[in-house]
Amino acid sequence: MLKYDIVVVGGGPAGLAAAIEAKKNGVDNILVIERDRELGGILQQCIHNGFGLHVFKEELTGPEYAEKFIVELKEMGIEYKLDTMVLEIGEERVISAINTEDGFMSIKAGAIILSMGCRERTRGAISIPGYRPAGVFTAGTAQRFVNMEGYMVGKKVVILGSGDIGLIMARRMTLEGAQVLAVAELMPFSGGLTRNIVQCLEDYDIPLYLSHTLMEIKGKDRVEGVVIAEVDKNRKPIKGTEKYYDCDTLLLSVGLIPENEISKNAGIKLDPITSGPIVNESMETSIEGVFACGNVVHVHDLVDFVTAESKRAGKNAARYIKKEIKCEGKIAKTEPGDGIRYIVPHMVRPENVDGTLDLSMRVDNVYKDMNMIVKLNGKEIKRMKKKHLAPGEMESVKIKKEDLVFKEDTVITVHLEKEEA
């Protein structure tokens, strides 16, 4: 059986940052397992720029951002295996993995870091009825075809969903000579970053239809057209509002789901809202010594935030190996209040907080001029003014360690309150 101090499952931005940080914190024996043919994960297909503003203070493309970490990882001599699939995480942190060179492997890990990222919701996930003609892609699949493999996926395109990948593909397809007829979004607000609506749709006069959904895909062998209709406030289509678009391609950008099949089978507790593991301040899951970071925990909108979170996981996995993490003592729960959908981490042990506690969260609607209030056992410890809040833009709160005075059954809540005029 192979033996490593830390095994990182997934060689995307989260796994790379976690592995590098673990090594910097004194753990030498690290293995990164990646199922793709190269490191870097989905960043390799995200050739647009806007990455790295927080981490590197410059605007990089996805591949550039990935390469910085890949080079660092290689220079540090961290081991990695490509084209390798992790099948299972068993008892006592024994990982089963397989590839064509080594065959089946059992790997005993001192600590595990889960960084499998997320995957796109597909046509099946949103139950679009009808025939299965060619020309229906998830936005990310189309991105991979166009940006890496060199295949154009269509000429006349309609995009369903206004997630960031959909918006970015609207621009990408347009630049590559396709005609993007419309982007339809079920919700009354976009799921993507505001800046992407501006620079991907408005720049190219692509119409965005909010509160709209797809009614029908026409065509049997290849998409021939789609029907879009407006929905009412219960998200039910309104009769008579149907619009027909003559197109050959439908791209779906209808959300991402953390990829947690391995976590689930290992018995790790998941949060039904994020679909990711329940984690504590150290990014440790419900199984001791198994950490998680990045989009496998909750879907981030910026890779910079993934990197920050993954560094925390890497550092704490190293601390775990060195037995520096305190497991006893008081534990607080975090609880989303009015206007907040979820908070990560879910649990906090103040002894292990390093300087500040970073809470990441998403709001449940679009809000203007609100106060974001953090309370500890009902007592306000922080208040921030927010001019604009949207579900597509992750919020974060930093709490100083000295403010974390815990009693039994401590609860940290965050909620929104209308700012008094």
Next chain:
Amino acid sequence: MEKHQLICIVCPMGCHLEVTKENSEYNVTGNKCPRGEKYGVKELTNPTRVVTTTVKIKDGLLNRLPVKTKEAIPKEKLFDCMKFIDSIEVKSPVCVGDIIAKDILGTGVDLVAARSM
């Protein structure tokens, strides 16, 4: 006085800017950083964008090599730029930051590789 509502695209914060023009003087409010102020004025006087796309690559791990313009180029030259880039083919190995084409369309901006391959 002219008033414009813009959303800053310099970083993912997406600040809601209000740019007012009075006697050819621009005044930007709503920005959280100095780059937002610069963007607000530039967007109304000379809008520019960085182009990120791919070129054909031979003997590489993949069929396409991601490239970007080193600086932003005028927005109206976007499609001409894409057309020009379409004609380029490079051969592996390429290093990140290598210049793929110099001074695209007389903009003074170089096209560089966005990854090694």
